[in-house]
Amino acid sequence: MIAYLVNLATLTTIFAVLATSLNILIGYGGIFSIAQAVFFGVGAYAAAQVALHVTPDLLVASAAGAGAAALLSICLALPALRVRDEYFVIASLGLQMLAVTVFTEATPITGGFGGLVGIPPASLLGLPLTDPNAMLAACLGFLVLVLVLTRVLMRGSFGRSLMAIRDNDTAAEALGKNVMVLKTLAVMLGCAYAGIGGALYSAQMQFINVESFTLDQSVLIMAMVIIGGTGTLIGPLVGTVLILLLPAALSFIPGIPPTEIGVVQQMIYGLVMTLLMIFRPGGLVTLRTRRQ
């Protein structure tokens, strides 16, 4: 049981990094992207290639993942930030669809639909992370780093400017803020985080393929952020825990026939999500803050 919980906790930690990455865009920057799984995937593939051909060190792999995702994010940011709101959503949707095709077709790099198998177990500064507890500790360390950096940046001038743009970009521009640069930096930061999440994911799973980086995954990440509460440090973490652990908890319901198990679980899961959005439209953490 403990090993299962550790595995679940590790995945939750990785997705918390990912949710935090999207929170930078949606919560602080007001940039509604539904292509976050693309940067998650770019980070995962870059890190997997580093692990397969250079070193399994998680720091090096994460740096490669973050760098690759941040670089690619410029491709999204520069042209797409000229549009906003629903038009940006459509632009990011286009990128998501394009990326899935590229992930499927670029077989020498991504392994195509079959993916990359045999990714070696990760190490950190020479210490092997073969023990699941060690891997969990390493992922928690990355999550803490991401959270601390986010808190520092969002409390500084960069974060305040970004939130000003989110609330009213015309007013912010009139006050001398460079909207394009700030938004581009926010996209790069958020995507670099997603790249780190991808690197951790490939190290944990030891297998990646395009099925983990589809539109469904992007929507799932967005649900984590929105259900947890956008624009808060803790909200996306709460959303991640809820969305990842609820289906796992539902799998323990006894007495369901094997052929009905999926349907029953999906119905309960969907019902809980719907109720949460009815009673917590602003997200779990945001509403609590407002009430207080």
Add this chain to the structure above:
Amino acid sequence: MIGRRGLMIGATMASAIPALTYPDPAQAAASPYMLGTLFPMSGPNAEYGEIFTAGADMALAHVAADKMLRRPIVMKAVDSLATPQGGAIGMSRLVNVDRAIYVLVGFTGVSKAAAPIGMRAKSILVNGGGIGPDLAGLTPYFWNVIPLANKEVERLAPWAVAKGLKRIAAVYVDDPYGIGVVSSLKSSFSKAGGKVVAAYPISPTDQEFAAIAAKLRAVKPDAVYFASYGAQQSEIIKQLRNNGVTQQLLSPSSVDIPSVHALPQSKGLIYTAQSADWNSPDPVTRRFVQDWKAKYHKDPVPYNQNYYNAVLLFALLASALEKQGKPVNGENLRNQLLAQRSFPLVGGTGVFDDNGDISLPIVIKQFQAGGKVVKIA
């Protein structure tokens, strides 16, 4: 007083309570052998999960009725969602919480994600659904009880050429399964004196094939071979026929699912499958078919057979280990498989190679009117 927020949190947490209170099966009952299934039980691929589970369930009933083992078998089902992530979480749960020593699995992405976890836990994973050639030898603890796709194509090519189907156009999903099939198709038809004159890749999510039908009409092949899976196969058949492709359709065994049987346009389609002579006098096959027809009032499909065989294989291996006084665990099951190699299964004697991959005779079948299937070679 409990407010709306309290009620919501209570309702949410209530679903998590079983996770804390449901006893660890290994502690609660040390005696049963824990087996697991990691099939898609929801979403568009749930049809496969039901088919796979039905075969395994019948084998469990037969093993229990025959008292083949000294301890009962408990089968735990987990929904893989047909995704690698779902497969990894599900496999982790099966081996770490339920202590499953033998897990049935079916989809390529799920299999590949679950295989490293099975390897670490030394739990056997048995595939009876995926036929991609890249599933061979995934890990020493990953076995296939279904002949992989390349074996099917090798059987089909000489027969098709002899029947005058020499110029073949292929439509295939662009994944390891489809790519593996087309690669085998090219080499096998070339050897047999035929030729693959065109090959059109499609995405696993494609649902529109009118453009491919137009290309096929222009190429004018003797036959069209398509390699896909799930509901997409019905769309391919329907749209090719509705768009004027009249040539003979050929396919591997993935086409043998109820939704294709029910499709009027599938009449005449020829496909390969592992030997499944439901009229065979072999007692294992006869019993399986008789009981299947009695329960479901129709013939079984090869997927039913495969997962029946997967559970029967476990029972045969565990029985042998019990007689030797050895503990039934993944490592001993693997050693026993490699020592014994051949087993009386549904469809005949199954022989396993060093990778744990089965060899079974391949037959050629054809859809008749009303979804009926006849063996033609």
